Amino acid sequence: MLIGLFSFFGCALKNDREIKITRKYPDWYLNPLKTTSKTLYATGEGENKQDALSDALNTMASTLSVSVASDFESKKVVKEGEQNTISSRVVSEIKSSVKKIRISGYEILNEEEAGFERYIVLIKADKIKIFDSLKNEIDQRFSLTDKQTSTLNNLNALQRVDFYKKAKANISDIPNMLSVMHVLNGSFKDSKYLDKINEIYIAYDKAIHALSFSVEAKGESKDLRSVLLGALITENFMIRDSNDKDHFTITLSMKTNKAYSYGFFLARSVIDITVKDFNGAVAGSHKLIITGQSTQGYEIAKQNVAYKFAQEIKKDKVSKIIGLNFTDR
Helix, strand or coil, X not given: CXXXXXXXXXXXXXXXXXXXXXXXXXXXXXXXXXXXXXXXXEEEEECCHHHHHHHHHHHHHHHHHHHXXXXXXHXXXXXXXXXXXXXXXXXXXXXXXXXXXXXXXXXXXXEEEEECCEEEEEEEEEHHHHHHHHHHHHHHHHHHHHHHHCCHXXXXXXXXXXXXXXXXXXXXXXXXXXXXXXXXXXXXXXXHHHHHHHHHHHHHHHHHHHCEEEEEECHHHHHHHHHHHHHHHHCCCEECCCCCCCXXXXXXXXXXXXXXXXXXEEEEEEEEEEEECCCCCEEEEEEEEEEEEECCCHHHHHHHHHHHHHHHHHXXXXXXXXXXXXXXX
């Protein structure tokens, strides 16, 4: 009897679990409403309501990214008549970027607990509301930048470079936002915003070209001076002697220890680089530790330090080496 009872309850529990596992999802989830010219629909699933909403919003953003990428591809095909690797890469970047766009003003049409730690939702979002939200966000970003530019006249070129570098980062995703807005509203004209983006990029370049440098070298670092000057000229920085607010002095100093190991003469060098403005305030600094080596003597090992210094500049760009770090230049 005991065996029979255990078997009975065991089967009952098993059937109960099977009922929970095989529970059918509602039709609104299995066959959700289709996106129209005015409204976006998406379903989501998660362990709780918040997870399900996040899943639905990600799905909705994915739908937008596909639409934007398709819009780009259609223009590309019309313009060039063929697909290519560049357009494929751009489409991939568009999809990943557009998915990051925040969708606000959505409405939950249906929601339901679909089992243990399982929640499902159906949401909708009005395309015009999404469009207006994106437009408002872009307008606010440009408005903030415009207000801040009124203070730039009192700043030196380096401070202006820093300002416009941050401004560029702040607007980096706006082109993709504009693409989404065009998909949401076919009559939308983005030329005004593209002009504003271009103005910021031009202002950034002007601030960089306004910078000027002179290079001073102390003691053993004199061999490095010509290397650094050459790198500055190669990257189109202005070299001159001046004391105005847009001029900066780079000072090189180096301490080297001699060593000999396994048949090699070694020059273990610590290179300090300091950038000061016309008032003598430190604007940037950087330290490099480079070991030169040679089988032919210590002086050749020191020359190897200069060679490796040039390689470091080539790898990281001169702005990073001097501690100013214009990484996007």
